[in-house]
Amino acid sequence: MALKVLVGCKRVIDYAVKIRIKPDKLGVVTEGVKHSMNPFDEIAVEEAVRLKERKLAKEIIVVTCGPPQAAETIRTALAMGADRGIHVEIPLDQMDTFQPLHVSKVLAKLAEKEKVDIVMLGKLAIDDDSNQTAQMTASLLDWPQGVFASKIDKTDAGLEIIREVDGGLETIRTTLPAVLSADLRLNEPRYATLPNIMKAKKKKVVKMTPADLGVDMAPRIQIVSVEDPPVREAGQTVADVDDLVAKLKEKGFSSA
Amino acid sequence: MRGVPQLLSRAKHIRVGFSASEPVLAIQAGILQPDKFTQTFVQIRGLKSSKVISQAPLTAVDIADSGKQLKQELEAIVGPGNVSSGESVVLQHGQDEGPHPGKSPDIVVFPSSTEEVSEVCKICTRHNVPIIPYGTGTGLEGGISAVEGGVCVNVSKNMNKILQIHQEDFSAVVQPGISREMLNQEVRADGLWFPVDPGADASVCGMCATGASGTNAVRYGTMKENCLNLEVVLADGRIIHTAGIGSRPKKSSAGYNLTSLFLGSEGTLGIITSATVCLHAIPESVAAAVVGFPTVQNAVDTVVMTLQCSVPMARMELLDEVQMKACNEYSGLSYPETPHLFLEFHGSESEVESQTETVRDIAADNEGGEFQWAVQQEDRTKLWTARHRAYYADIALRPGCRSLTTDVCVPVSALPDLVTATKADIAEHGLIGPMVGHVGDGNFHTMLLFDPADPEEFRKCKEVANKMARSAIALGGTCTGEHGVGQGKMALLEEQFGKDGIDVMRKIKGALDPQQLMNPGKIFSRK
Numbered sequence: 189m190a191l192k193v194l195v196g197c198k199r200v201i202d203y204a205v206k207i208r209i210k211p212d213k214l215g216v217v218t219e220g221v222k223h224s225m226n227p228f229d230e231i232a233v234e235e236a237v238r239l240k241e242r243k244l245a246k247e248i249i250v251v252t253c254g255p256p257q258a259a260e261t262i263r264t265a266l267a268m269g270a271d272r273g274i275h276v277e278i279p280l281d282q283m284d285t286f287q288p289l290h291v292s293k294v295l296a297k298l299a300e301k302e303k304v305d306i307v308m309l310g311k312l313a314i315d316d317d318s319n320q321t322a323q324m325t326a327s328l329l330d331w332p333q334g335v336f337a338s339k340i341d342k343t344d345a346g347l348e349i350i351r352e353v354d355g356g357l358e359t360i361r362t363t364l365p366a367v368l369s370a371d372l373r374l375n376e377p378r379y380a381t382l383p384n385i386m387k388a389k390k391k392k393v394v395k396m397t398p399a400d401l402g403v404d405m406a407p408r409i410q411i412v413s414v415e416d417p418p419v420r421e422a423g424q425t426v427a428d429v430d431d432l433v434a435k436l437k438e439k440g441f442s443s444a
Numbered sequence: 445m446r447g448v449p450q451l452l453s454r455a456k457h458i459r460v461g462f463s464a465s466e467p468v469l470a471i472q473a474g475i476l477q478p479d480k481f482t483q484t485f486v487q488i489r490g491l492k493s494s495k496v497i498s499q500a501p502l503t504a505v506d507i508a509d510s511g512k513q514l515k516q517e518l519e520a521i522v523g524p525g526n527v528s529s530g531e532s533v534v535l536q537h538g539q540d541e542g543p544h545p546g547k548s549p550d551i552v553v554f555p556s557s558t559e560e561v562s563e564v565c566k567i568c569t570r571h572n573v574p575i576i577p578y579g580t581g582t583g584l585e586g587g588i589s590a591v592e593g594g595v596c597v598n599v600s601k602n603m604n605k606i607l608q609i610h611q612e613d614f615s616a617v618v619q620p621g622i623s624r625e626m627l628n629q630e631v632r633a634d635g636l637w638f639p640v641d642p643g644a645d646a647s648v649c650g651m652c653a654t655g656a657s658g659t660n661a662v663r664y665g666t667m668k669e670n671c672l673n674l675e676v677v678l679a680d681g682r683i684i685h686t687a688g689i690g691s692r693p694k695k696s697s698a699g700y701n702l703t704s705l706f707l708g709s710e711g712t713l714g715i716i717t718s719a720t721v722c723l724h725a726i727p728e729s730v731a732a733a734v735v736g737f738p739t740v741q742n743a744v745d746t747v748v749m750t751l752q753c754s755v756p757m758a759r760m761e762l763l764d765e766v767q768m769k770a771c772n773e774y775s776g777l778s779y780p781e782t783p784h785l786f787l788e789f790h791g792s793e794s795e796v797e798s799q800t801e802t803v804r805d806i807a808a809d810n811e812g813g814e815f816q817w818a819v820q821q822e823d824r825t826k827l828w829t830a831r832h833r834a835y836y837a838d839i840a841l842r843p844g845c846r847s848l849t850t851d852v853c854v855p856v857s858a859l860p861d862l863v864t865a866t867k868a869d870i871a872e873h874g875l876i877g878p879m880v881g882h883v884g885d886g887n888f889h890t891m892l893l894f895d896p897a898d899p900e901e902f903r904k905c906k907e908v909a910n911k912m913a914r915s916a917i918a919l920g921g922t923c924t925g926e927h928g929v930g931q932g933k934m935a936l937l938e939e940q941f942g943k944d945g946i947d948v949m950r951k952i953k954g955a956l957d958p959q960q961l962m963n964p965g966k967i968f969s970r971k
Contacts, residue, residue, distance in 0.1 A: 204629065224633065264633065376821040382635035382725045383792075 190246035191305040191342075191364070193236045196295055197229035197250060197265055199258040200315040213413050215284050216315075225261045228310025230268075232370040234377035235340060236308050237269035244342050245306075247271050251298055253291050255280040259393065266388035267380035273393035274298065276401070285407035288316075290398065292324035297401040299329060304365065306347075311336055311369040322369035332362035335369040511550070514571050518553050518595070521563040526554040526602070537576075537596040541644065542584035543848050543894075543902075544932060549576055549590035556602040558675060558683060558717040565715070566681035568595050568961060575679060575961050577711040579620050579650030584849055585930025587654065587710050591965030597715060600647050606630055607718060614723045615672060615692050620649035620716065627721075636723040639664035642926065643835075649674075649716040655708025657926035659831075662884030663758045663790065664724060666926070668707050673720035676706055678713075679957045692720045705952070710928050711963035713956050727758070727790035731800055732824040733817035735807045736784045740764065741860040743783045746803075746810045747883050748856055753806070755799050759788035760884035761831055764863070767838070767878035771830035774837035779830065780813065785883070786831045788824075831880070838878050838891040845893045848902070850909040852916035853887040853925030862919060866890060866912045873904045887925035914939065929967045937968060 201207065202222040210217055225233075239245035250265040251274040252258045262273040276294055278286050299307050307329075312319035326333035334340070334349035338357065341348045346363040352371045380388075398405050426432045436442045519527045528534070529551045538548035550573075555561045568575045574594025581588060590596060604621025611634045618627060625645045627638045640651060641658035650656075652674060657666035664670070672694070673687035685691065686702035706713055737743040743762055750757060763771070765781045772779055785807070789799045796819075804815045818824045830837075838847055854862055863879065870877040870892070881888025890912065892905035913923035913936050923929075923936040938946050946968060953960075953968075 267635070376825065378821060379632050379637075379726045380635050381728045383728055385635045 191239065191244060192303065193239060193245050193248050193306045193308055194295070194299055194302060194304040195229075195233050195236045195248060195250045195265065195270060196291070196307070196309040196321070197233060197252050197261055198226045198310070198313045199223050199252065199254045199261040200226045200313055203227060203314055209414055209416055213415060214411055215414055223257065223260075225264050226310050226313045226315075228312060228314075228370055228372070229265075230310075230377040231372070231374050232308045232310045232368075233265045233268050233270060234375045235337075235370055236306075237378075238375065239306075239340075240269065249274060249302060249304070251276065251295065253278055253286065253294055253398075255283060262393055263385075263388050264380055266391045266393075267385045268378060269384070270391075272391055275393055275395045277395055277397055278405075282405065284411060285409075286405065287407060287409055288318045288320040289324060289408060290403060290405060291321050292328055293403045294398055294401055295321070295325045296328040297403060299325070299365070301401075306365065307331075307367045309367070309369045311371050322367050326367035329365075329367065331365050331367050333367045333369075334360060334362055335367075336371040337368050338371050338373040340368065340374070514567070514573065514595075515551060517567045517571075518551065518564060521567065522553050522555050522560050526556070528552050528554075534596070537578055537581070537598065538588065538590050540581050540583040540586060540588050542586055542930075543846050544586035544589070544930075546586055546589035547591055547593070549574075549596035550593045552578075552596045552598055554598050554601045558603075558677060561597060561599060561677045561715055561717050562681040562683055564595070564597055565677055565679055569680050569959060572959060573961065574964050575715070576963050577653065577715040579647030579653070580623060580645070582644035582646045583650070583654060583928065583930070584851075585924075585928050585932050587928060587930045587963070587966055589931065589965070591931070594961070594964075599649070599715060599717060603717065609634070609723075610692070611636065613692065614725075615720055616723055617673075617692075617718055617720045618648050619718050620647050622649075623647055624651065631723055632726065635726050637726050638670075638721060639724050640667055640670055648721060649719045652707055652716050652719045652721075653709065653711055654928040655926070657882070657885070657887070659759045659761060659882055661882060661887075662760055663756055668704065670722040671703060671707055671719060672722060674703055674706050674716050675718040676714040677717055679959065679961050683717075684714075687720075708928065710930065710966050712953060712967050713962060715962075729791060729793045729796045729819070730758075730824065731789045731796045731817055731819050732827045733787040733789070733800060733803070733815060734779075734784060734827055734830075735787070735804075735815045736768075736780050736782045736813040737807075738782060738811050739860075740783045740863050742810045742812070743785050744856065744860050744883060746785060746807050746812065749806045749810070750803055751856075751884065753802060755802055756791070757787065757799075757803075757884055758790040759786070760882070761786040762879075762881040762883035762888065763831065763834065764867075764879040766876065767834060767880055768830070770837040770841050770878050771834060774840045775829050775833055777830055782813070784830075785812075786828060788828075834878070834880050835891065838893065841876055841878070842893050842895075844895070846896050847891040847893050848905040848909055849889050849891050849927075850912055851887065851889045851925050851927045852913050852921060852923060853885060854916050854919045854921030856883070856886040858919040858921065859883065859886055859888070862912070862915055862921075863888070865915060866908070869908050869911055873908055875901070875904060875908060877908065882925075885925065886921065910936070931965060934966075934968055 202224045205222055208217045236248045240248055248270040249272055250262055250270040252261050253276040259275055262275055266273055295307055307325055309322045322335050336352045337349050338352045339350040347366055348361050351358045533552050534548040537552045539546035553564055555564055574592050576588055576590050576594055576596045578588050578596050578598045579600050600621040603619040605619050606622055608617040623645045624638055639660045641660055642656045651667050652671055655667050672692045675685050677683050686706055747760055763784050765783055768779050768784055769781045789796045807815055818827050876893045877890045879888055879890050892908055894901040894905045917923055917940045923933050923940055929937055
């Protein structure tokens, strides 16, 4: 019973880049800035590829919702071992208002259309830190969810997943089909090698728009402002304890 | 205490006076350190046999001015924010990661371009002040110690760009601020990697300066095989390109091989401001293996036979039983306490499988124990944990101690004898000295542990290290395989090369650095 896996990946600003706020304070500077695949999505792709290597999966479809440049992200996933790609194109100027709810609707539609058994996502994207897409996708599909997965195993009835939670590790069992999201310790992703990069160029990538899937792009959230964290004020050196107490009183911290 | 000739060569101001009672020459030698100006009374018995007979600190204001003037000139080039003589700054720039205490420079500058580096050198040449290039400070032989004070030129802070990546040509051009991990992060998306791995996250240009190597050298070569071109600023400020301006062919017969000359010159011939290095394809498949042996001889025999079978090993590391004990204790492992080989295979899936089979058989033929191996990234990481944490495991053997890490390289066949002799020496001196070796190259390190508060123990460590290096030379090897000479091995260099060999090196040094300003006190002492 080999599974069909749909893996979502997102093109984000590279984790090593120093982020700068745009002058209009409605977002961050993305032009000319290095982008790469969201690290958690790399882990998701890696897990899907390993499922195929273990002969538990038979086909991996990678999907991204993003601007034309996101085609690179799909190629990276194909070089890692995915079989084919779907690029849901969003114009660059609409990326800011394209939000997790839209992505979830796209993924849900694709999951049904492609008749997949597992939707595998990264647990969150490092640019918006939303941690919503996997959960909303599961809800739209009414499928079980195994999020923050750090180990995934197939059982006769479905899947056994170990999840990273605040208190430690939680083991759950789900039926199939299911939505999963990858946490940090799930695996260490492989590097794409040159032979695989070359093979990836021949793999099929289909382009479409959200409208093709019947998904309404209207934003539900409006970004009001984006600001830097407040600049840290210089500390004040105090001469002795009396001085410290006096300063604390001055600032209104002492009741005495 | 420096000799009179050095003092005079560095003197900015010389005021001469004669004492009425004795035939002495009073020389006020203003050098660079405002609090260290000395009034030196020199008894003259003819120019050749002058002797310093007493010294006293001066508070000459006009001598301090010359230091100020140097600082102003430097600030005019790099900007006032990029010149510092602050205590913590100079302290940090004089001390590397080795056990030798370093001396702080007087001033640290942070240039932002090759042209600025050139101007800084011109200024230092005019003021006759030493120049010490600084990358990441991760060296182990005291290469950045400002033995005669001077200006430390930190070329990594502001010059930190990857200038070019040529995917199809497998090369990249980097500035000194790019470390090897930064370079790898940048090129991995293209399926490429930079394979020279000395352990520390060193500056690639710094690795060129020390002729660095690492665990992958057996297959991918050292820095010498992976550097195509260097942009170098000489002491007088001239900028040269060792393989040609903008050149990056894989081979060339044009002119003298200047690239080879500057590789490993440890900052004594010029400052490297950019390096063109080779990249390699990330291997399609990687497997790791670990196998133990009753003796070092068994392990080395396995290595020699493997090489003779032309197995293109990517990594072959030998850890002795002391090291294995340290690793077990530190990482909670349970390897038998015998010499072990840590191996890595690169290639296509089928190649890796067949290589592993071949080596497994060879190991078994040489009394090898259990052959553990792994393919998955996390399993390989676990298998190699012992080797990766070797240094920390060693330090943990005696908490609070530091390690004098030696490094020699001999023909592989000579390795078992050298290891045995060194072990006997270590035991005789009552020291602890785990060993780790890039055995495929015949290169190995001993981590001699010493209590930093016990100078006698440090002396013993130095004695053992020295003996090991001298034995290596006698066995047809070299006193340093990858760390460089720095200050620690200067005496051994003449033994290895002979007087005439060293003389040729000195002549080259004299031609490129007539004022002896480039990183003085390294590789060989001032004549």
